[in-house]
Amino acid sequence: MYVSHPSIHPIEAPPLTDTAENALPRGRMEDIQGMPGTLGGLALRFVQFVFAVVSLCVMTTTSDFPSVTTFRYLVAAVSLQSLWSLSLAIADIYALLVKRCFRNSRVVCLFSIGDGITSTLTFAAACASAGITVLIGNDLDDCKENHCTRFETATAMAFLSWFAASPSFLLNFWTLASR
Amino acid sequence: MYVSHPSIHPIEAPPLTDTAENALPRGRMEDIQGMPGTLGGLALRFVQFVFAVVSLCVMTTTSDFPSVTTFRYLVAAVSLQSLWSLSLAIADIYALLVKRCFRNSRVVCLFSIGDGITSTLTFAAACASAGITVLIGNDLDDCKENHCTRFETATAMAFLSWFAASPSFLLNFWTLASR
Secondary structure (H helix, E strand, O other), rough: OOOOOOOOOOOOOOHHHHHHHHHHHHHHHOEEEOOOOHHHHHHHHHHHHHHHHHHHHHHHHHOOOOOOOOHHHHHHHHHHHHHHHHHHHHHHHHHHOOOOOOHHHHHHHHHHHHHHHHHHHHHHEEEHHHHHHHHHHHHOOOOOOOOHHHHHHHHHHHHEEEEEEEEEEEHHHHHOOOO | OOHHHHOOOOOOOOHHHHHHHHHHHHHHHOOEOOOOOEEEEEHHHHHHHHHHHHHHHHHHOOOOOOOHHHHHHHHHHHHHHHHHHHHHHHHHHHHOOOOOOOOOOHHHHHHHHHHHHHHHHHHHHHHHHHHHHHHHHHHHOOOOOOHHHHHHHHHHHHHHHHHHHHHHHHHHHHHOOOO
8 A cells, every 4th residue: 555655744833822922911012001102191190290380389489488498499300390291291192192102112211211310309309398397397386487388288299299200100110121 | 737736735833942032031030130139139238228227326326316307207217227128138148048049029029019118218218307407507507506417427328228229129120020
């Protein structure tokens, strides 16, 4: 009996689905709400911007803030925070309009570094102002001569702006690390 | 002329080596110096601990620190930082002695959260103290009655402790994200 022995055997292809399934979640960045280019990210930027601007306005309406170095620093820090948040909010709106997400590693790195710097500066300013408001209000009990309520409000708003900025930084950093 | 049309064509197997090369660095965690269980990590813990203890000692030797809430908070924060850094330094020494690295995801997560909390508290305390020392030294120019130099030294040491704690947090967070 003659049985053909073909030189070319059909090679069983390794299952591609498994590899693809494993590779895909690593290769592509999932759309976690809060990342740049998502609605959550835009909401975070908006919250950061609003709280930073409110903090800036409340602090600048007090007449004696320039006499304290820390309050001047707070004004500078929340100004920077509001400008940064506004810029990234505009970038997010553009990304949402053209229905694209920021996938470029360099862009995410830039956003991450910028978020890290601005949120650290805002937090530092908020902590320093909190230290001084506590000193004036509790330790020296000197609220009659000072605008304690306004200082406290500006400090609280700066803290809230930092609270909204931290998730942006952590999510960007996470995205950068998990690429 | 008769030409055979085999129903089963030899399928070219996709190169497996490329996938394996891409998969390996993602699967295993590389030993970056500074991660828990490495010599760099132990050095970072040691630096954190030393600066936190120096800050604590300098601040507690001033007689009037309990009158300022922020300075009491600084003492609490650097105490926590020194205890945390000492604990993780002991864990690092153990890991180096048995020549193993911390690879468990939960352990890295715990270290990351702990580092995040302690370093944030230390940074907040350092910023608040810096605000007050600047207020006393520059704005009120009242260094004759206060231990300005000691307050400034304690604040600077707390900042240095935070500087050493940040890489630990960022590296742990990076490790957690890149798993």
